[in-house]
Amino acid sequence: MKFLMLLLSLMVRINLGGCESFVKEAEYQQYVDKALVAYDILDSETGAGNDFLGWKTLPSGTPESLLKEMEAVRDCWKEKKVDLVVVIGIGGSYLGARCAIEALSHSFSKQLSSKGDAPEVVFAGNNLSEEYLAELMDLVAERNAACVVISKSGTTTEPAVAFRIVKEHLEKNYKDASERIVAITDAKKGALKTLSNQEGYKTFVVPDNVGGRFSVLTPVGLLPILLAGFDVREMLEGAAEMEKALAVRGEENPAVQYAATRNLLYSVYGKKVEVLVSYNPKFQYLGEWWKQLYGESEGKDGKGIFPASVICTTDLHSMGQFIQDGDRVMFETVVSVENANRSVIIGSDKENLDQLNYLAGEHVEHCNAMAQLGTKLAHIDGGVPQIELSIDRLDEKNLGALFYFFEYSCGISAYILGVNPFNQPGVEAYKKNMFALLNKPGYEEQSKAIRERLEK
Numbered sequence: 001m002k003f004l005m006l007l008l009s010l011m012v013r014i015n016l017g018g019c020e021s022f023v024k025e026a027e028y029q030q031y032v033d034k035a036l037v038a039y040d041i042l043d044s045e046t047g048a049g050n051d052f053l054g055w056k057t058l059p060s061g062t063p064e065s066l067l068k069e070m071e072a073v074r075d076c077w078k079e080k081k082v083d084l085v086v087v088i089g090i091g092g093s094y095l096g097a098r099c100a101i102e103a104l105s106h107s108f109s110k111q112l113s114s115k116g117d118a119p120e121v122v123f124a125g126n127n128l129s130e131e132y133l134a135e136l137m138d139l140v141a142e143r144n145a146a147c148v149v150i151s152k153s154g155t156t157t158e159p160a161v162a163f164r165i166v167k168e169h170l171e172k173n174y175k176d177a178s179e180r181i182v183a184i185t186d187a188k189k190g191a192l193k194t195l196s197n198q199e200g201y202k203t204f205v206v207p208d209n210v211g212g213r214f215s216v217l218t219p220v221g222l223l224p225i226l227l228a229g230f231d232v233r234e235m236l237e238g239a240a241e242m243e244k245a246l247a248v249r250g251e252e253n254p255a256v257q258y259a260a261t262r263n264l265l266y267s268v269y270g271k272k273v274e275v276l277v278s279y280n281p282k283f284q285y286l287g288e289w290w291k292q293l294y295g296e297s298e299g300k301d302g303k304g305i306f307p308a309s310v311i312c313t314t315d316l317h318s319m320g321q322f323i324q325d326g327d328r329v330m331f332e333t334v335v336s337v338e339n340a341n342r343s344v345i346i347g348s349d350k351e352n353l354d355q356l357n358y359l360a361g362e363h364v365e366h367c368n369a370m371a372q373l374g375t376k377l378a379h380i381d382g383g384v385p386q387i388e389l390s391i392d393r394l395d396e397k398n399l400g401a402l403f404y405f406f407e408y409s410c411g412i413s414a415y416i417l418g419v420n421p422f423n424q425p426g427v428e429a430y431k432k433n434m435f436a437l438l439n440k441p442g443y444e445e446q447s448k449a450i451r452e453r454l455e456k
């Protein structure tokens with residue numbers, strides 16, 4: 001049965017068996033046909049937002065010279081013995097890098113005595129919390145710091161505020177401050193570009209045709225990932241393999257299958273929430289990156305699947321209750337890593353007071369896999385369809401493939417839904433009110449109107 005097909009040769013594999021009891025095959029076929037139409041729109045670059053499709057060829061098209069330029073920054077900061085890099089950015093200007101660094105790092109790298117060669121990477125400019133910034137500066141003050149400031153528009157308030165504060169510290173404390181700042185922004189316009197030109201910062205360009213949430217494979221994601229000590233060539237290689245695989249049109253294309261299934265569940269079965277599930281806590285920020293990608297791309301014109309995420313088994317003891325038993329509005333997409341990078345075997349205990357001897361000799365990951373299988377069956381029994389995606393192991397190559405898979409599927413999915421995947425008009429509403437309330441020059445009229453509204 002085509003519907004159940006597992007594509008074993010691909011880096012990202014999809015299994016739709018967990019949806020079988022919920023949807024009829026004819027309906028699935030109908031949505032595959034819709035997905036193929038959407039695929040053609042994406043492929044021929046004739047859909048809404050088609051001037052933002054530069055991300056499609058980033059894996060195969062990134063020049064060696066760009067990688068060398070990024071490595072030169074790493075080597076220069078290594079010479080300066082930089083041990084802390086503050087990456088400033090919000091939304092698509094930080095989530096990809098954070099996702100990759102958290103997924104690939106040792107869970108306790110900060111606490112381990114041997115810290116390795118690479119500087120610690122921390123993130124700022126993704127909130128307006130004064131306490132967060134004050135505490136960030138406590139850390140910056142103790143360390144040999146440098147900064148990567150990322151803003152495509154070059155005008156976003158959150159990163160601009162954080163950058164002003166970090167920049168002031170660097171200028172006060174280092175003679176070579178301008179060599180400790182790298183800006184990633186538009187090629188020509190924006191306040192950050194003007195500032196960089198004036199101060200002589202090293203800059204990298206966010207291509208005009210790549211939107212923030214599709215920018216993880218540009219310097220926006222690659223530079224912080226590289227600075228954190230990871231192999232971005234491998235990441236691009238994995239993404240390039242996926243680029244090649246997804247270029248094959250057909251109903252066996254996993255991006256077509258994923259986009260078709262989620263839209264079928266949403267449109268026909270009223271499953272308005274998609275929960276991205278992982279059984280590896282290192283994927284917490286994969287959930288955050290994916291939520292932005294899908295939430296900002298699809299949630300518009302009164303439409304869209306609400307993206308949520310959980311980490312299991314952790315969240316089975318919190319959100320698990322709702323997923324099993326609450327309002328039946330959701331389906332799950334489980335991202336599995338088939339082979340653990342490390343091994344821990346449960347020992348035997350003479351007393352067996354904890355009654356765990358039945359697990360003696362087992363890998364912990366075996367328990368995790370059984371928890372995952374048991375949960376799958378329970379959730380299906382509870383009315384939650386399940387899409388399964390899997391990769392071989394958690395490394396740069398597989399992560400690159402996963403990034404590209406989700407981006408491509410997102411483009412197809414949004415076109416099935418009938419929205420422009422590449423704009424985000426809704427993000428402006430809060431900004432206008434915030435600027436009016438902060439008395440930003442140019443917002444005088446809105447400021448008056450909003451204050452009158454609040455006084456009522």
Ligand code: PA5
Pocket residue numbers: 090091092093150151152153154155156159211212213214296424
């Ligand atoms: O996906 C997007 O375009 C947004 O999430 C942006 O990345 C985010 O708003 C940050 O914008 P900028 O890079 O212009 O500061």
